[in-house]
Amino acid sequence: MSSLEKHSYDVIVIGAGGAGLRAAIEAREQGLRVAILCKSLFGKAHTVMAEGGIAASMGNVNSKDSWQVHFCDSLRGGKFLNNPRMVELHAKEAPDRVWELETYGALFDRTKDGKISQRNFGGHEYPRLAHVGDRTGLELIRTFQQKIVSLQQDDLAEYGDAEARLKVFAELTVTELVKDGDVIAGAFGYYRETGAFVLFEAPAVILATGGIGKSFKVTSNSWEYTGDGHALALRAGANLINMEFVQFHPTGMVWPPSVKGILVTESVRGDGGILTNSEGKRFMFDYVPDVFVDQYAKTEAEGDRWYEDQENNKRPPELLPRDEVARAINSEVKAGRGSPHGGVFLDVSSRLSPEVIRKKLPAMYHQFKELADVDITATHFEVGPTCHYVMGGVEVDADTEGTAVPGLFACGEVSGGMHGANRLGGNSLSDLLVFGRRAGTGAAEYVAGLGDKRPSASEADLEAAGKAALEPFHADAQTRPAGSATPENPYTVHTELQQVMSDLVGIIRREGEISEALEKLKGLRVRAENAAVEGHRQFNPGWHLALDLRSMLDVSECIAKAALERQESRGGHTREDFPIMDPNWRSVNLICSLTPGTNDMVLTRKPVPTIPVELLSLFKRSELEKYLTPAELTVLDGPNSSSTVAGEQA
Amino acid sequence: MSYQADFKVWRGDTDGGDLADYTVEVNEGEVLLDVIHRLQATQAPDLAVRWNCKAGKCGSCSAEVNGKPSLLCMTRMNTFVPEETVTVTPLRTFPVVRDLVTDVSFNYKKALQIPAFAPPKDLAPGEYRMAQVDVERSQEFRKCIECFLCQTVCHVVRDHDDNKTAFAGPRFLIRAAELDMHPLDARTDRAEFARDEQGIGMCNITKCCTEVCPEHIKITDNAIIPMKERVVDRKYDPLVWLGSKIGLRKS
Numbered sequence: 001m002s003s004l005e006k007h008s009y010d011v012i013v014i015g016a017g018g019a020g021l022r023a024a025i026e027a028r029e030q031g032l033r034v035a036i037l038c039k040s041l042f043g044k045a046h047t048v049m050a051e052g053g054i055a056a057s058m059g060n061v062n063s064k065d066s067w068q069v070h071f072c073d074s075l076r077g078g079k080f081l082n083n084p085r086m087v088e089l090h091a092k093e094a095p096d097r098v099w100e101l102e103t104y105g106a107l108f109d110r111t112k113d114g115k116i117s118q119r120n121f122g123g124h125e126y127p128r129l130a131h132v133g134d135r136t137g138l139e140l141i142r143t144f145q146q147k148i149v150s151l152q153q154d155d156l157a158e159y160g161d162a163e164a165r166l167k168v169f170a171e172l173t174v175t176e177l178v179k180d181g182d183v184i185a186g187a188f189g190y191y192r193e194t195g196a197f198v199l200f201e202a203p204a205v206i207l208a209t210g211g212i213g214k215s216f217k218v219t220s221n222s223w224e225y226t227g228d229g230h231a232l233a234l235r236a237g238a239n240l241i242n243m244e245f246v247q248f249h250p251t252g253m254v255w256p257p258s259v260k261g262i263l264v265t266e267s268v269r270g271d272g273g274i275l276t277n278s279e280g281k282r283f284m285f286d287y288v289p290d291v292f293v294d295q296y297a298k299t300e301a302e303g304d305r306w307y308e309d310q311e312n313n314k315r316p317p318e319l320l321p322r323d324e325v326a327r328a329i330n331s332e333v334k335a336g337r338g339s340p341h342g343g344v345f346l347d348v349s350s351r352l353s354p355e356v357i358r359k360k361l362p363a364m365y366h367q368f369k370e371l372a373d374v375d376i377t378a379t380h381f382e383v384g385p386t387c388h389y390v391m392g393g394v395e396v397d398a399d400t401e402g403t404a405v406p407g408l409f410a411c412g413e414v415s416g417g418m419h420g421a422n423r424l425g426g427n428s429l430s431d432l433l434v435f436g437r438r439a440g441t442g443a444a445e446y447v448a449g450l451g452d453k454r455p456s457a458s459e460a461d462l463e464a465a466g467k468a469a470l471e472p473f474h475a476d477a478q479t480r481p482a483g484s485a486t487p488e489n490p491y492t493v494h495t496e497l498q499q500v501m502s503d504l505v506g507i508i509r510r511e512g513e514i515s516e517a518l519e520k521l522k523g524l525r526v527r528a529e530n531a532a533v534e535g536h537r538q539f540n541p542g543w544h545l546a547l548d549l550r551s552m553l554d555v556s557e558c559i560a561k562a563a564l565e566r567q568e569s570r571g572g573h574t575r576e577d578f579p580i581m582d583p584n585w586r587s588v589n590l591i592c593s594l595t596p597g598t599n600d601m602v603l604t605r606k607p608v609p610t611i612p613v614e615l616l617s618l619f620k621r622s623e624l625e626k627y628l629t630p631a632e633l634t635v636l637d638g639p640n641s642s643s644t645v646a647g648e649q650a
Numbered sequence: 651m652s653y654q655a656d657f658k659v660w661r662g663d664t665d666g667g668d669l670a671d672y673t674v675e676v677n678e679g680e681v682l683l684d685v686i687h688r689l690q691a692t693q694a695p696d697l698a699v700r701w702n703c704k705a706g707k708c709g710s711c712s713a714e715v716n717g718k719p720s721l722l723c724m725t726r727m728n729t730f731v732p733e734e735t736v737t738v739t740p741l742r743t744f745p746v747v748r749d750l751v752t753d754v755s756f757n758y759k760k761a762l763q764i765p766a767f768a769p770p771k772d773l774a775p776g777e778y779r780m781a782q783v784d785v786e787r788s789q790e791f792r793k794c795i796e797c798f799l800c801q802t803v804c805h806v807v808r809d810h811d812d813n814k815t816a817f818a819g820p821r822f823l824i825r826a827a828e829l830d831m832h833p834l835d836a837r838t839d840r841a842e843f844a845r846d847e848q849g850i851g852m853c854n855i856t857k858c859c860t861e862v863c864p865e866h867i868k869i870t871d872n873a874i875i876p877m878k879e880r881v882v883d884r885k886y887d888p889l890v891w892l893g894s895k896i897g898l899r900k901s
């Protein structure tokens with residue numbers, strides 16, 4: 001590929017969401033030359049859609065909040081399967097990362113004394129989410145975009161070139177990571193606008209590509225969420241962990257059909273909204289699981305008092321972690337107590353005045369008014385579960401975000417471990433900030449450690465990458481896999497894939513159905529290889545989808561394989577045939593990887609990193625007994641354990 | 651209730667193009683972007699269109715619908731009568747790339763020219779204190795989803811490419827206003843910048859930008875007019891203005 005356009009940088013960041021931009025800023029501030037690559041225009045990444053807020057224990061609204069409480073909430077939310085070191089770093093560093101945003105120009109909503117305001121969210125003990133109305137993600141993206149502009153202005157002044165050390169290549173899709181032997185050497189992709197190929201050579205690549213929701217039919221996610229980063233990492237030799245854990249957000253829009261899946265922010269419940277069934281009953285009181293009975297209100301009266309007086313009352317069960325609420329809604333609908341279009345009712349109109357609703361939830365008001373003709377200040381509205389977030393992702397080192405492949409880093413939704421079996425609302429945006437920055441540092445240290453050595457891509461690999469990307473244009477009879485007579489429409493294959501995943505590996509799973517899904521995925525893979533596109537390479541969505549399908553199939557296979565293997569129910573993985581959360585499974589991570597040199601996906605087991613005793617001691621023993629095995633609990637009986645350590649930490 | 655609707659969609663690239671006729675199924679509750687997607691899936695797989703969120707949050711799906719700059723994902727099909735032919739064309743003010751996709755790089759160049767937020771020197775991270783009433787004015791402008799509908803509708807540049815050098819467009823005038831009204835921004839020359847570098851004087855307050863803004867930002871009343879007045883006032887009484895800015899910081 002002699003005519004191939006080539007660029008050379010110190011660090012390539014793939015993804016311009018919150019994680020990628022924070023990583024890029026960090027690497028650039030540490031003196032490296034950085035390129036950011038993204039599929040959409042700059043400023044449009046999925047993070048703009050985030051609504052509710054950023055979780056950080058600043059204690060502005062309730063001064064009792066601390067990193068320790070945030071740590072415990074996140075671990076509980078993740079059903080103790082999280083990587084404890086990540087949870088610790090996240091809880092400790094999130095406040096600094098939020099305050100830093102103000103120095104970049106972010107304007108959060110304020111408390112009466114002028115500090116950053118914080119709101120309640122499911123699973124968070126205290127009001128913890130820094131927010132801007134219900135458009136927090138937009139604020140985050142715009143703030144980073146403007147910070148990047150400011151760094152570019154510095155470079156313009158210093159070098160006469162705004163893009164001397166930090167450049168954004170927008171509307172560019174990476175299709176392959178390239179390696180030099182065992183180490184990363186760069187990324188290969190195409191410009192969406194022209195279809196031309198381009199190579200970025202760099203000793204460090206940071207994946208920040210977000211999630212996988214487009215493999216499911218009903219989702220809150222955008223077209224970008226095809227799991228590219230997950231698939232790129234897998235093919236480069238990194239591991240994916242926890243892929244069976246997919247979060248279904250309990251409240252997506254269900255009507256009209258064209259908006260089905262669009263998110264209704266959890267803030268609606270955080271600010272007082274209640275869930276009712278067709279009989280008008282607040283059904284969540286019937287669904288408080290054992291592990292949470294001590295933390296949630298038993299009566300409506302107590303739940304209602306909590307909004308005013310959190311010291312003396314417990315929170316209403318509408319604010320249970322998302323997996324619990326999504327399952328409850330699913331059960332109500334199944335029992336025939338759903339709303340007309342197969343959801344349940346969410347209501348703020350009877351709880352807050354129209355003025356307050358419009359002020360606190362302006363985007364939701366707008367969204368329902370314009371898309372569904374519903375006035376949420378006047379009436380309840382229908383909601384139901386929607387595929388929202390993937391807890392699973394690339395396995396990383398907690399401190400540096402490095403993966404199993406030297407030079408490859410991952411942060412944000414594409415990485416795994418931080419959220420365990422279920423993510424708390426607000427913990428993603430803080431995750432992007434904390435681990436985005438750490439990935440930037442990790443990459444900078446790695447590059448410094450290389451000295452003058454620079455890996456380079458081999459000509460053969462580039463040829464192969466280019467050939468693979470052009471296959472959809474040549475799906476003619478000779479190259480067509482055996483058994484497939486006609487070329488496939490990529491849109492049709494995509495729709496069928498979504499149907500398979502939603503029907504067979506969705507919110508409630510069974511062995512027979514998952515096995516069936518795995519069979520069907522095999523068939524879809526053959527058909528995807530046979531997807532043909534019309535037209536030429538300039539901005540051709542059919543071609544783009546044909547390529548994205550490969551990532552979606554890789555990711556779907558990982559999800560299904562891991563879901564079949566895990567014979568218990570925990571967080572974002574519910575098995576009807578194994579309904580119990582089993583402490584013996586708590587310490588097991590399922591790892592997806594490719595057998596080197598092949599396309600065979602294998603599943604292996606690895607222990608979840610142990611929770612250090614000083615962190616375990618932050619919990620009451622009675623609570624730990626619900627999650628850990630008796631053998632695991634014995635560490636608490638050791639000489640330098642429990643009470644003293646807990647005392648220091650409290 | 652489904653029906654077949656007629657559409658004219660501009661197809662072409664930098665070498666030119668034309669309106670193409672399509673008949674596509676429309677179902678209850680759909681928005682125009684759903685129909686464009688059905689068109690892609692069934693008849694025109696290579697039809698180029700930008701979109702991301704399909705919820706009016708990202709500002710990607712901007713196009714002109716029957717000549718009016720609009721978000722495709724927020725244009726409900728029930729705003730048309732079933733017999734009506736709906737015409738969809740790319741944003742007129744920016745060069746076409748392909749079909750409904752235009753080259754909006756003009757906007758990113760303008761963004762790069764505005765001096766960034768200048769943090770107050772005397773405050774460490776975490777020490778910022780601002781009253782809600784004081785941040786609200788700038789927050790209105792930060793609702794901007796950068797759909798660039800205001801940029802495409804503004805007559806100063808819509809059919810006058812030569813004005814593009816001197817005029818930043820409404821989206822970036824609100825950015826200047828946002829920084830000017832930020833309680834802690836350390837710069838004091840935002841209004842002058844709007845006058846000298848952004849061509850605020852070329853705006854003659856037609857309010858077309860405010861009318862198309864999907865975020866209902868009062869671009870003219872709350873940003874452009876106050877900024878125009880600010881430039882005039884400050885010539886006479888800079889101290890009054892400075893005092894008010896310091897006052898805000900203490901509140």
Ligand SMILES: Cc1cc2nc3c(=O)[nH]c(=O)nc-3n(C[C@H](O)[C@H](O)[C@H](O)COP(=O)(O)OP(=O)(O)OC[C@H]3O[C@@H](n4cnc5c(N)ncnc54)[C@H](O)[C@@H]3O)c2cc1C
Nearest residue numbers: 015016017019039046047052053174210412413426428429
């Ligand atoms: C509607 C909604 C509301 C949410 N609200 C909240 C909330 O209130 N609080 C919270 O904490 N979390 C929330 N979340 C979750 C959170 O927004 C996401 O998890 C988070 O924004 C992901 O950020 P990211 O930086 O990892 O990726 P993204 O922001 O998704 O960015 C991914 C980037 O990678 C790029 N990319 C992907 N593939 C490629 C490729 N092959 N080549 C080049 N570039 C590529 C994309 O173009 C994009 O720029 C919400 C999610 C949704 C859907």
Ligand code: SF4
Nearest residue numbers: 804853855856857859
């Ligand atoms: S009010 Fe000014 S900026 Fe807005 S469209 Fe009219 S001339 Fe353009």
Ligand code: SF4
Nearest residue numbers: 794795797798800863
């Ligand atoms: S000001 Fe309004 S119309 Fe202009 S770019 Fe922003 S959101 Fe779009």
Ligand code: FES
Nearest residue numbers: 702703704709723
């Ligand atoms: S697709 Fe995001 S605004 Fe229309």
